[in-house]
Amino acid sequence: MEMPQPSSAILEKRARILARLDAALPPAALITDEAECRAYECDALTVYRCIPMAVTLPSSTEEVATILRICHEEGVKVVPRGAGTSLAGGSLPTEDSIILGVARLRDVLEVNTADRIIRVQTGMTNLSVTGEVESDGFFYAPDPSSQLACAIAGNIAMNSGGAHCLKYGVTTNNLLGVIMVQMDGTIVEIGGAHADAAGYDLLGVICGSEGQLGVVTEATLRILPKPEGARPVLIAFDSNEVAGACVSDIIKAGVLPVAIEFMDRPCIRACEDFAKAGYPECEALLIIEVEGSEAEITEQLGLISQIARRHNPVELRESQSEEESKKIWLGRKSAFGAMGQINDYMCLDGTIPVSSLPFVLRRIGEMSKEYGLDVANVFHAGDGNMHPLILFDANKPGDLEKCEAFGAAILTLCVEAGGCLTGEHGVGIEKRDLMSVQFSTADLEAQMRVKDVFDPRWLLNPAKVFPLDASAARRAA
Amino acid sequence: MRPESEADLAEAIRAAQGPLRVAGGRTRDVGNPVAGELLETGGLDGITLYDPGALTLVVQAGTPLAKVEAALAAEGQRLPFEPMDTRALLGGQGAPTVGGMVAANASGPRRVQTGACRDSLIGVRFVDGAGAVIKNGGRVMKNVTGYDLVKLMAGSWGTLGVLSECSFKLLPVPDAQATLISDALDVPQAVDLMSRALGTPYEVNGAARDEAGRVALRIEGFSEQVRYRLGALEAALGGDWSRIEGEASRELWAGLRDVTGFVGRAGDVWRVSTRPSRAPELVARMDCPVLLDWGGGLIWALVPEGTDLRARLGQFDGHATLIRASEATRASLPVFQPEAAPIAALSAGLRAKFDPRGILNPGLMG
Numbered sequence: 112m113e114m115p116q117p118s119s120a121i122l123e124k125r126a127r128i129l130a131r132l133d134a135a136l137p138p139a140a141l142i143t144d145e146a147e148c149r150a151y152e153c154d155a156l157t158v159y160r161c162i163p164m165a166v167t168l169p170s171s172t173e174e175v176a177t178i179l180r181i182c183h184e185e186g187v188k189v190v191p192r193g194a195g196t197s198l199a200g201g202s203l204p205t206e207d208s209i210i211l212g213v214a215r216l217r218d219v220l221e222v223n224t225a226d227r228i229i230r231v232q233t234g235m236t237n238l239s240v241t242g243e244v245e246s247d248g249f250f251y252a253p254d255p256s257s258q259l260a261c262a263i264a265g266n267i268a269m270n271s272g273g274a275h276c277l278k279y280g281v282t283t284n285n286l287l288g289v290i291m292v293q294m295d296g297t298i299v300e301i302g303g304a305h306a307d308a309a310g311y312d313l314l315g316v317i318c319g320s321e322g323q324l325g326v327v328t329e330a331t332l333r334i335l336p337k338p339e340g341a342r343p344v345l346i347a348f349d350s351n352e353v354a355g356a357c358v359s360d361i362i363k364a365g366v367l368p369v370a371i372e373f374m375d376r377p378c379i380r381a382c383e384d385f386a387k388a389g390y391p392e393c394e395a396l397l398i399i400e401v402e403g404s405e406a407e408i409t410e411q412l413g414l415i416s417q418i419a420r421r422h423n424p425v426e427l428r429e430s431q432s433e434e435e436s437k438k439i440w441l442g443r444k445s446a447f448g449a450m451g452q453i454n455d456y457m458c459l460d461g462t463i464p465v466s467s468l469p470f471v472l473r474r475i476g477e478m479s480k481e482y483g484l485d486v487a488n489v490f491h492a493g494d495g496n497m498h499p500l501i502l503f504d505a506n507k508p509g510d511l512e513k514c515e516a517f518g519a520a521i522l523t524l525c526v527e528a529g530g531c532l533t534g535e536h537g538v539g540i541e542k543r544d545l546m547s548v549q550f551s552t553a554d555l556e557a558q559m560r561v562k563d564v565f566d567p568r569w570l571l572n573p574a575k576v577f578p579l580d581a582s583a584a585r586r587a588a
Numbered sequence: 589m590r591p592e593s594e595a596d597l598a599e600a601i602r603a604a605q606g607p608l609r610v611a612g613g614r615t616r617d618v619g620n621p622v623a624g625e626l627l628e629t630g631g632l633d634g635i636t637l638y639d640p641g642a643l644t645l646v647v648q649a650g651t652p653l654a655k656v657e658a659a660l661a662a663e664g665q666r667l668p669f670e671p672m673d674t675r676a677l678l679g680g681q682g683a684p685t686v687g688g689m690v691a692a693n694a695s696g697p698r699r700v701q702t703g704a705c706r707d708s709l710i711g712v713r714f715v716d717g718a719g720a721v722i723k724n725g726g727r728v729m730k731n732v733t734g735y736d737l738v739k740l741m742a743g744s745w746g747t748l749g750v751l752s753e754c755s756f757k758l759l760p761v762p763d764a765q766a767t768l769i770s771d772a773l774d775v776p777q778a779v780d781l782m783s784r785a786l787g788t789p790y791e792v793n794g795a796a797r798d799e800a801g802r803v804a805l806r807i808e809g810f811s812e813q814v815r816y817r818l819g820a821l822e823a824a825l826g827g828d829w830s831r832i833e834g835e836a837s838r839e840l841w842a843g844l845r846d847v848t849g850f851v852g853r854a855g856d857v858w859r860v861s862t863r864p865s866r867a868p869e870l871v872a873r874m875d876c877p878v879l880l881d882w883g884g885g886l887i888w889a890l891v892p893e894g895t896d897l898r899a900r901l902g903q904f905d906g907h908a909t910l911i912r913a914s915e916a917t918r919a920s921l922p923v924f925q926p927e928a929a930p931i932a933a934l935s936a937g938l939r940a941k942f943d944p945r946g947i948l949n950p951g952l953m954g
Binding site: 300358 | 639640641642643644663664693695699700703704706707716720721722723724726727728729730731732733734735736737738739740742743744748759760761762763780783786787788789809810812813816820861862863864865882885886905906907909924925927928930931934935937938941942953
């Protein structure tokens with residue numbers, strides 16, 4: 112992975128920059144020791160690493176503003192970091208950068224069930240937000256797989272999704288307001304507890320901007336009443352095409368499940384070996400979950416089963432109990448762990464139109480043979496967000512490079528099929544150089560103009576999102 | 589000017605010598621008055637792609653909304669956000685277009701459940717003020733590739749670019765709908781009741797109060813489901829309710845959506861967005877006829893011509909937009925809520941980048 116040459120001017124004045132930060136911050140907020148900084152050298156995309164110049168861990172919005180103001184004055188790049196769970200290298204440092212971690216911003220500022228909102232500092236984890244409102248019968252809807260660990264700050268930066276977004280949307284659809292600090296230290300408030308922010312939809316632009324427009328320290332989030340209950344049905348088919356057609360028919364029939372998960376044979380086998388969930392022998396498996404009261408669930412599952420039976424499933428298993436539901440989900444939820452048992456893997460995240468599913472899966476199968484690497488597919492079928500897992504051996508010379516090339520080919524295929532490079536993980540470092548596959552020069556230019564407005568010196572989260580050659584002139588300015 | 593293609597649109601903007609007044613169906617005459625040559629998008633008409641099995645639609649921006657709604661209805665689907673038809677309230681004669689709806693981020697009662705227009709908008713193509721064709725987002729509903737300019741275009745009233753194509757995620761039209769209607773309640777009682785209703789798991793997707801004080805709560809779904817939820821909701825809330833179903837319910841909500849309560853009545857109409865729990869206090873300060881939607885989060889206010897409603901409201905959590913007023917009033921009172929200095933700087937910065945010559949609906953948003 113190519114990274115820009117670190118700025119020697121910045122490295123030379125490291126001592127002065129750190130002294131300024133040290134003078135302005137409480138002692139515990141600044142880490143300069145190299146061994147301690149090493150803990151921040153990467154995120155969940157561990158193949159790329161770099162130790163930053165220093166790490167700052169502010170405890171308030173004002174401290175965030177102080178850090179950014181000093182860095183802005185000194186021309187130092189800043190890499191914001193939530194919980195470091197990015198799968199795209201979204202918080203990978205550079206040698207001449209300072210990490211700004213929000214892990215100590217963990218206060219709940221307001222819970223208001225009458226207005227159906229919660230206001231939190233953004234270092235809180237996704238799941239702990241739900242934890243705050245659960246006893247009142249509410250939950251926070253976006254549920255990325257990393258929800259136990261990932262921070263709201265990162266969710267906002269990456270516009271995180273989850274398995275249930277077919278019904279509840281992703282982060283941007285559940286974010287009402289933010290307090291954000293701009294690179295020059297200006298603190299801005301956008302939106303609030305009301306449904307729509309005034310003026311241009313800056314909130315919409317900030318969400319998913321991968322920490323390149325500002326550091327969000329507080330967020331007002333929409334919370335929803337918990338459904339009365341939920342139950343899945345498991346449906347097995349002997350071909351991917353038939354499973355895909357079944358998904359399409361269910362959607363057309365007017366049922367709106369909260370989740371439609373799809374697994375192909377290699378994935379089913381691996382999960383079964385790992386978790387012993389009792390999945391049947393088949394080519395494609397759907398797990399479809401619906402919500403509501405008992406009677407509503409029964410009615411909806413009945414309708415889904417009726418549609419599925421028209422496609423001659425190998426097996427159809429409606430969960431009748433909490434225990435059965437858990438078992439059905441067990442395999443799916445352990446998919447990534449199961450893959451990790453077999454091999455090293457790279458997890459992709461492209462989205463395709465649901466109707467292209469059979470074609471794309473067939474092509475991935477063919478390409479798997481061409482590249483000589485196995486691939487397993489697990490897929491949010493309702494919204495077209497694929498997660499092909501390419502298996503490789505990190506200890507085998509050349510395998511990682513082959514895997515990267517195969518990954519790029521799959522993502523290119525997703526774009527050609529009418530989809531996109533990333534559905535929920537973000538561009539980060541990983542897909543930066545593929546952006547020109549999806550976007551024209553004018554498209555990228557338009558996005559970079561937004562960055563020009565929010566961060567004219569291009570100091571925030573450097574070398575992410577945009578191809579290096581496309582952003583070169585701006586970064587050099 | 590009335591370009592017939594995206595390429596013509598781009599050429600027209602590139603060649604423009606002065607300000608342009610961008611118009612779809614000219615039914616949403618909102619904003620500070622704009623002087624400029626008329627640029628109509630009606631020539632960009634047609635559905636590019638409709639994939640019912642994927643719940644997605646791609647459509648040219650000048651396409652009449654009625655044409656889109658008819659195509660979706662034929663497949664039992666719809667735009668989720670229930671956009672307001674402003675013709676009755678604002679007196680427009682044309683046909684609302686997709687582009688106009690997006691430019692206004694028009695979102696009706698169902699916003700409490702399915703979000704605003706911007707939440708269903710998944711892709712755009714537009715021409716910026718320099719004449720460059722730009723695409724963002726796409727036709728898939730889960731997409732975090734690059735910055736989200738789709739949201740930025742929604743509600744930007746044609747000041748950052750002229751839309752040429754929009755993509756939406758859709759929802760199925762449920763089999764049945766029904767509405768519970770209360771007796772007359774004062775505003776605090778009504779807001780409290782609506783908040784409680786929206787806090788139940790019964791998926792209330794409309795919560796409004798009419799001028800007479802009656803609260804309406806809507807539920808949609810399969811017939812059995814609606815029957816069950818209505819009963820459960822009634823039991824949870826207590827009190828006396830009447831019920832209407834099917835066509836009667838649809839008509840009621842069309843009226844609430846289109847603010848028909850203020851149609852044909854003299855005065856200016858304001859639209860105030862706030863958190864529901866502040867609504868009672870704000871309504872008291874407004875001292876005028878009001879209609880509440882979004883569980884109290886949206887207040888429509890009817891005040892005597894030329895009234896500065898913001899002066900009555902003072903500092904509050906939210907914003908006020910002057911939706912219907914004479915050009916003279918709109919020239920003297922800011923139509924959109926004035927922004928705090930750092931936000932105003934960002935807005936001005938975006939305008940300068942996307943429309944460097946300042947020719948797209950200049951001054952419309954302030």
